[in-house]
Amino acid sequence: MTATAPFGPLDFQLVLLRRMADFHPELVEEARRGLGVSTAAMREANRRWQAMVRSPKGRGTLNRYRSVLGEPESRQGRRIGDLECEALLWPVPLWPDLRFEVMAAARGGSVWNEWLVRAPGAAGPDLHTATDLRPWSCTVDEAARAFAPASPLPGSAPTRWGLSLTLPGGEIRTAEFCWGLFQRLV
8 A cells, every 4th residue: 555556445444443543542453453554554544535535626525435435335315304315335344244324415416424334234233231332333323223312412523423322221421433433432
């Protein structure tokens, strides 16, 4: 992997990991080693991604994902309130039971959400208590369903989400997610 090589799916996984390192550096280190990539290569992938995102000559969010990840594995039309949109899903080899989902407006392709979700047909985790919420164990949607009522909260940075959860017994706690994957309960 060099700065002149095309930016591809492996590089993108490193970008996902880089943001998660703020929460769980030990898990990120294990995953990075499993991918056979150096720390320097992970930093370089993140630098290149940030340059693409901030480029005044950028391709646009949806086209950037297509150029990096290829054509989506699947597309699903969705309606959320009055908004007609399309969910585009790409496999993420590091997490085989997850997909990277980009939600784009049906007209014009404006992207309004991008995160990890459970792959269609993949079994999600059994979530019943706070101890079931382990790092990287579930997605935003899975936690919200398991610990209803739940309410979205602003994240502490881009690519981060918060979720107010109701645990058994009625205790309200905040779950933090990065790229849609559970990181910690605060």
